[in-house]
Amino acid sequence: MVTYQEAATAPLKNTGQIRLYDEDAFAGMRKACQLTARALDELAAMVQPGTTTEEIDRFVFQFGMDHGAIPATLNYRGYTKSSCTSINHVVCHGIPDAKPLREGDIVNIDVTYILDGWHGDSSRMYPVGRIKRAAERLLEVTHESMMRGIAAVEPGERTGAIGAAIQSYAEAERCSVVRDFCGHGVGLLFHDAPNILHYGSRNEGVEMRPGMIFTIEPMINLGRPHVKVLSDGWTAVTRDRSLSAQYEHTVGVTDTGCEIFTLSPGGLDRPGLPN
Ligand code: MF3
Ligand code: CO
Ligand code: CO
DSSP: OOOHHHHHHGGGSOOSOOOOOOHHHHHHHHHHHHHHHHHHHHHHHHOOTTOBHHHHHHHHHHHHHHTTOEETTTTBTTBOSSSEEEETTEEEOOOOOSOBOOTTOEEEEEEEEEETTEEEEEEEEEEOSSOOHHHHHHHHHHHHHHHHHHHTOOTTSBTHHHHHHHHHHHHHTTOEEOOSOOEEEOSSSSSEEEEEOSSSOTTSSOBOOTTOEEEEOOEEESSOSOEEEOTTSSOEEETTOOOEEEOBEEEEEOSSSEEETTOOTTSOSSTTSOO
16 A cells, blocks of 8 residues: 555655656756855855854855745754854764854855755855965865866766766875765755765766766865764764865766756855965
8 A cells, every 4th residue: 555645755765766857857956056056155255254154054044035945954854954064174064053153264065955846955165264275275175076076977987987086186185085975866856866975986886877966075184084973963073183175066967978057156166265
């Protein structure tokens, strides 16, 4: 017996099957992802010493509401905020709170809006005031890692090509790649198959095909790759307390490579860094 509720949500379950989306879906993703990118653009001016991550989170909530979108993280598996804000040695899933940002901090802001059922998932690093040269280098390496992963997206190749491109570059730059979190299929679901590992080799993973949509969101550390999750059940930090950074784009596989849905409309893909 299948209940009405099961029947209604069956097409939206993560069954491990990889969805191939059509051109209408790509159009829906473009809109959702561009809304997320616009919010991340607006946040660039807001990230200053003294701003609290709760203020950032309120902006993300309100901007979504004003544009007919819902933050996907709200009430997701018990998470109660509209964004994740991960500062310094926080790797990911930092929970917005009342503590002001301080000069020299680096903060990742991760936003996912659901617009007309489509999920736009993206994050960027924001320097708070002037930051140290080592921190700036980590942001540059992490952004370049993500872009090299994106450049490895090609139909016929395996998803392992993405991880291989990221790992070989990041480690050559004497940084490490976090293993405990990965990119993911996205679209009508927030987290779907396939997993996108940010390390590994070319011949691993599944074959990429036109119509697949997923995120690439490497977390790169200045120190060792190991993380632990704090007692709040969410906040992941580096075990050695070294600085960690992350950027995230949502991409769709095309016949020749991929389309980056979450590119900044304002040229702010790397806020605070020279373009
Ligand atoms: N946006 C995150 C991602 O990139 C997921 C956050 S889930 C939360 O996949 F519950 F921690 F918000
Ligand atoms: Co994601
Ligand atoms: Co995200």
